[in-house]
Amino acid sequence: MSSEHKPSLKPYILVFAALMVLTAATVVVAKFDLGAANDIVAMVIAVTKATLVVLFFMHVKYSTRLTQLTVIGSVLWLVFLIGVTMMDYTTRRMSDEVRGAPYEAPGLGLGGQMGDAAVAVAPGPATAAARHE
Amino acid sequence: MSNPALGAAGGAAGTAAAGHAVAHHPDLQHHFDTLEQQKDSSSLGMWMFLVTEVLFFGGLFATYVLYRLRFPGVFAEASHHLNVPMGAINTGVLICSSLTMALAIYAAQVNRKKAIVGWLLATIVLGATFLVVKAFEYKEKFTHHLVPGPNFDPSQFTPDHARPAEMFFSLYFVMTGIHALHMVIGIGLLAWLVVQSNKGRFDSTYYNPLEMTGLYWHFVDIVWIFLFPLLYLLGYHAR
Amino acid sequence: MSHAAVHDLNAPSASKNYLNNGYGLRSWLLTRDHKRIALLYLFSVTGFFFIGGVMALLMRLELLTPEGDLLQADTYNRVFSMHGISMVFFFLIPSIPAILGNFLVPLMIGAKDLAFPRINLLSWYLYVFGGAFTLWAMIHGGVDTGWTFYTPLSTEYAQGQVMMAALGVFIAGFSSILTGLNFVVTIHRMRAPGMTWFRLPLFIWSNYATSLIMLLGTPVVAVTILMVAAERALHLGLFDPRLGGDPVLFQHLFWFYSHPAVYIMVLPAMGVVSELIAAFARKPIFGYKIVAFASIAIAVLGFLVWGHHMFVSGQSIYASTVFSLLTMLVAIPSAVKVFNWTATLYEGSVSWDTPMLYALGFIGLFTIGGLTGVMLGTLGIDVHLHDTYFIVAHFHYVMVGGTIMAYLGGLHYWWPKITGRIYRPFWAKVSAMLVFVGFNLTFFPQFILGYMGMPRRYWSYAPEFQVLNVLSTAGASILGIGYLLPAIYFAWSMRYGEKAGDNPWGAVGLEWQTSSPPPTFNFHETPIVTHDAYDYHDQRPTTAAKGEAALV
Amino acid sequence: MRSELQFFPDSASSMAGQVDALYLAWAAISVFFSLLIAALLVFFFVKYRRRHEDEIGLEEKEAPLLEIVWSVIPLIICLVMFVWGTRVFFDLYRPPSDAQEYFAVGKQWMWKFQHPEGVREINTLHVPVGQAIKVTMTSEDVIHSLYVPAFRTKQDAVPGRYTTLWFKATKAGSYHLFCAEYCGTEHSRMIGQVIAMEPHEYEKWLAGSPATKTPIASGAQLFATLACDTCHRDAKDPRPARAPQLAGLYGTEVALADGGTAKADDTYLRESILNPATKVVAGWQPIMPTFQGQVSEEQLAALLAYIKSLEGHSPKQAAADGNGAAADRGTL
């Protein structure tokens, strides 16, 4: 555990500097329009920062295998949670095409305002089919 | 497995000799054999707690990811109403506080008891600064009618963006609110540590509570490291 | 397994133990002894079981006739919601882990206590607070969302005390997280010398797997409930279709926890059954390592199948396909366990004591419950069966026929250790039979009802469903008596039961090496482990262990 | 038709047989394994019962082969059943191309239906036998679930989006229609009937049922009452146009102000009415007010039907392609 490695100031200062630089970088990069790359860059920077904090400030670099496994495990489960949930949403359009369901703009326009409406009329039969990418 | 070992015992073993060497440390709890075992246990316990924290925030991030991908344009527009300088400053403040926290532990490791108190106080001040800035931001949102609910003013958005924008602000408040709550708890823990270290309880043989609180504090920092770009910097270039 | 505590084996039975070590209320309410905390849990959890049970009886009475005559529709809805909430969150999830697990985990691995005794006490208090909120909600009108809290019903339309009940569940969730945390750390860090991972009793393995699920899953449901509360109270819109939100997202987040939660409910039961089978066949569990790993496999795979509750929710059919496939895979480790238990009996020395009857009941009923679960995981069938009584039958088979059977078996098995006394075996066997018969009569007809198409959560129903519903209600009253009996004879035995001795069953395992009831720090001397679990050959029961036979 | 002592549901759709076969196969597998386990348990229980108090079981043997066998056999069974079940599932949810479109709205606590001919019903749905019918549904409040046991199919109706199911009734008769998703107080009263009729009887019923206005007619009326026609004037109107012509619009490629194009399909029309500023037609100012919150879902559908009718659109053309998602709406 951490007690086994000799404490030293240097890594803390270096990591701190790196974190500050990366924060500035993420703001600066966001100023430019890079399309989808904006998100990717922002996330790469955030993940890098988080990794630095975990490895050095939280001493995981010098910790037991069990601790390291714990960190990896929690990230993995986070991926399960988000990834598998998105597995549904990313394939909804394909699914609705097969089922002939109009793939509607989710949410908007439906719901509460349908108020006292009596019975709705089917949207045109072609709606769904007209929705491929 | 076939090894019917006394000494080869796994995990908790800790030979009797080792047990005695430090057995009388005042901070050793009765049900542990050694201080080492106690420290390993609390460290593992803290890590397990952080795992639950990761997934706790995970639920929020999952929600964010879905709606962000569903309404990228709206989220970009709505994020224009957040204050990037304040967010960026707060990010810096939190990183500084992470450094001071790490330095407090370092001070304990090298037996500089005075410095522990100083670094802890610095951490508290930085944490409080973060919360104050956050409070100003919240206030701004209130006055601008950006708080979801009946007082939300949709007219500030492109008409068809108003409702998903309300969703964005719902997420904004839930995510930053829960994060701020964690900060408050962290500051409470730090205050308790200040009292303890003022009594000189921590040194290089025993600084477990410092280390545990440090893990928690850094974790809260990490959450913010993600919240900042995800909430504030969307479509920053288009402002 | 060990030669622990030899000094104390013949000590006078009046010696200090955890029960007579202080009698005041404070000595209980502020205790940090895992065994006392286990008993605190036993009483509070049993309370919730009877509350849930009374709700069940009310429902069954209402369902005696097709018309709604006993209860109003609204009342019925609140009754089944509170039934589900108290049974799942306040009875079944804490039952085995927080009672038997709390009591046994340190004992079985040769530790003095759990790693964090104060946190252990805290988790009981959290449970009690959560329970108090839920009871408050129940008294002030109840909840009408079902135990699943689906949005937007729960966020906007439900009339009941959703906030309070949600808060209760939220708090109880932290109780469960802390218990899991305590177990994981204890199992990693507090094992006695020589207690290697593959010498651990299977009960420990399964509680370890359970704890992982508690740690990884519970926070997600906690935050989900928080979001529902925020939406309901503060009108934030996180699942609100009017703001572009998706109510089905709630279901994803809810089932991310609540499917693994069904394994929180059944894995500890499987652990109990492994102990029972080994002890009453006097034989190691067949394929020990495979059974141990199967627990872990269930815990991990169990996180990837939640979408099988959402096949007709409008979920993408491709996602449904993947979920269905993974559901099939997660059933395999359970199947392997069933076969291994059965094979353990082969060439065993099988005793017919009450705990063993419950263990057999578990295997049989869990098999039926599990197989019907796999049927539901099959896409083409679930479309028809979803939200019908087939589901109700499936989950009562696994939860009541499975977990409660194991829980009762475990209570009977460890009762002499917990209290130092033994119940009346005759009554125990009578109640085991009543439970088995009553259970099947209650829930088997529901499979047929389900395929016929009777939807669940219906307060009145079409007349052609009546015959089977009458059978079901009749079964429930037998079942109720079957559950009432143990409550009576266990209570009786605490005072009047015969002294059991330290090891009445002649079982190996560290918990049987110490005195009954155990002393406050469990062992007079840290045990040193030299044998594999269930090693009956090298550790023949020395004193004649008569089991219940001595008493009949 | 339904007797008091019946333990199997009516089978009245083209899919019922397939689902029943799958179910019965699983039931047989389950019975087999349950009996197998029970028999082994009882047999061992008796055969190896403890004969004297100090007896212990025979030493453990390892049998890796056995472990493999009893993992692989269930695995194979499961995989086979998975494939079979998934095929049935896709059949259950992939409507045939000749399916007639019905529309359903669930609300606390009733089902509202509309036939393609415009006839409306509440809690009862008349359908012709032998004709595939696709029901597109949504909900006005909470989640409901349309369930017809005799057809072995169900589908949740979710507020905020459309879902579908389809069936082809094979036997005339009246069948239960349930709401299967718990939806509040009167959930168990959100029930009704599907009445399957021979086609000629169905025609008769249709003719006799109180004719409601067709969607197109009510759309035309709305177009006037909502004052759409003040801007979207008839082509023959002498006054200068304030808004683009809508006749013949459907199915065409529209040039947008931001330089892009959009296919004028249902979603686009919908979008244009609810969120007109999202996609502005090239050459026009975004002066059209949003009708979000002012038109109900049904009115919207009627408007769409009317706009489409302005050129007698061909579904084939519309089906060609085109992505109607709004520019700032993501893919999900």
Ligand code: HEA
């Ligand atoms: C203790 C609780 C518990 C357990 C252990 C299980 C175990 C399983 N459950 Fe169950 N389930 C619930 C509790 C539980 N369930 C609850 C509460 C609900 C309803 C929630 C609600 O909506 O309110 C539910 C609902 C539910 C559904 C959703 C149905 C619907 O709403 O439409 C599905 C669908 O896949 C499912 C599947 C399974 C499967 C595949 C298993 C498997 O893990 C079972 C594995 C076991 C075996 C397979 C048996 C042993 C095997 C053999 C002896 C050998 C032969 C095996 C084969 C040939 C395969 N369950």
Ligand code: HEA
């Ligand atoms: C651990 C979980 C658990 C347990 C133990 C039980 C136990 C029982 N359940 Fe429960 N049940 C659920 C979990 C559980 N249930 C869940 C999660 C739901 C879904 C809820 C929802 O839809 O939201 C549900 C729903 C549910 C329904 C469906 C309601 C509906 O959809 O409309 C029914 C109907 O029969 C039912 C019946 C029973 C019965 C008869 C028992 C019996 O086993 C109870 C036996 C116990 C007693 C009877 C009490 C003890 C005895 C006495 C108090 C003495 C007096 C009695 C006599 C003298 C007879 N349950």
Ligand code: CUA
């Ligand atoms: Cu509508 Cu249930």
Ligand SMILES: [Cu+2]
């Ligand atoms: Cu499940």
